[in-house]
Amino acid sequence: MLPTRRDLRFRIGPESARHWHVEGAALTHFVNAMSLTFPEGERYFIHTVRHFRERIRSPELVKAVTAFIGQEAMHGREHEEYNRRLDEAGLPAAQLQAFVAGFFDVLKRYLPPEAQLSTTIAQEHFTAIIAEALLTDPQLIDGADPKVASLWRWHALEEIEHKAVAYDVYQAVMGRGVRAYALRAAGMVGTTAAFLALVLGLQARLMIADRRPGGRGGLARMARFMWVSPGLWPRLAKPWLEYFKPGFHPWQNDNRELLTQLDEIVLRAAA
Ligand SMILES: [Fe+2]
Ligand SMILES: [Fe+2]
Numbered sequence: 214m215l216p217t218r219r220d221l222r223f224r225i226g227p228e229s230a231r232h233w234h235v236e237g238a239a240l241t242h243f244v245n246a247m248s249l250t251f252p253e254g255e256r257y258f259i260h261t262v263r264h265f266r267e268r269i270r271s272p273e274l275v276k277a278v279t280a281f282i283g284q285e286a287m288h289g290r291e292h293e294e295y296n297r298r299l300d301e302a303g304l305p306a307a308q309l310q311a312f313v314a315g316f317f318d319v320l321k322r323y324l325p326p327e328a329q330l331s332t333t334i335a336q337e338h339f340t341a342i343i344a345e346a347l348l349t350d351p352q353l354i355d356g357a358d359p360k361v362a363s364l365w366r367w368h369a370l371e372e373i374e375h376k377a378v379a380y381d382v383y384q385a386v387m388g389r390g391v392r393a394y395a396l397r398a399a400g401m402v403g404t405t406a407a408f409l410a411l412v413l414g415l416q417a418r419l420m421i422a423d424r425r426p427g428g429r430g431g432l433a434r435m436a437r438f439m440w441v442s443p444g445l446w447p448r449l450a451k452p453w454l455e456y457f458k459p460g461f462h463p464w465q466n467d468n469r470e471l472l473t474q475l476d477e478i479v480l481r482a483a484a
Contacts, residue, residue: 214469216277218286219371219479225298227298227299230299231303234354235356237434237435238420238428238429239434243412246416249299252290252296253314254336255289255292258333260321261332261379262382265326270385280378284374285375291368292368299419305422316411320332327387328396330382330383332400336404337376337379341372341376345471347369348369348474349471353443354366363481363482367475376464377462377464383397
C-alpha cells in the first residue's frame with residue numbers, strides 16, 4: 214500500500230469549528246482537543262520516522278515514508294487552519310497548542326529515538342482504529358457540520374492508508390525480537406495514558422473558555438456516546454488489544470476497501 218499525498222483544503226468557518234457535533238459542546242470539544250494535538254503531534258511523527266530514514270533498505274518503504282511525511286504534513290496544515298478558527302471563535306487554541314508543543318519537546322529531548330518511534334507507531338494504531346470506527350459507523354458523525362465532517366473523514370482515510378508505514382520502519386530498525394516487542398507494548402500503554410490525559414485536559418480548558426449558552430454542557434451526553442451508544446470506547450477495546458499480539462501487523466486487519474470513500478472526499482473538497 215503506497216499512500217498518496219493529497220493537497221486538500223476544507224475551509225471551515227469559526228462558528229462551525231466551535232460547534233459542529235450534534236451531541237453538543239462536550240463531544241465537540243473532545244474532538245477539537247484532538248485537533249489541537251495534531252499539528253505538533255504530526256510534526257513529531259515525521260521527526261521520529263525521519264530519524265531512521267537512512268537505515269531503511271527497502272526502496273518501497275523509502276517511497277512509503279516520503280508519502281507518509283507528505284500526508285502528515287497536509288494533515289498538520291489543515292488542523293492548524295481548523296485550530297486558528299477556534300482562536301477566532303474566542304477559544305485559547307494557540308495557547309493550548311503551545312502547551313502541546315512543549316509536551317512533544319519533552320518527548321524529543323528525553324526519549325531515545327527508538328522509544329520515540331514506539332510512541333509514534335502506538336499513536337498511529339490508535340488513530341487508525343478510531344478512523345475505522347468513524348468510517349464504518351455513521352452514527353459517530355451523523356448530522357455534523359459537513360466541512361468539519363469531511364476534514365475528519367479525509368484524515369481518517371489517510372490514517373488508514375498509511376497505517377503500516379511507521380510500523381514497518383519500526384520493524385526494519387528494531388527487528389521482531391523480545392526487545393522490539395517490549396518497547397512496542399510499553400509504547401502503547403504509555404501513549405494511550407498520555408494521549409487521553411492530554412486530550413481530556415485540553416477539552417476541559419476549551420469548555421471552561423466557551424462562554425456561549427450550552428458551551429459547558431453535554432458531559433452526560435458525551436459519556437453515553439463514548440460508553441453506551443454508539444459506544445466508541447467498547448468498540449475500540451478489541452482492536453486496541455490486538456496490538457499486543459506478538460505477531461501483530463496493522464494490515465492483518467485489511468480494511469483497504471474503505472479507501473474507495475476517498476474519491477467523494479476529494480471531489481467535495483475541490484467543489
Ligand atoms: Fe495524520
Ligand atoms: Fe498518521
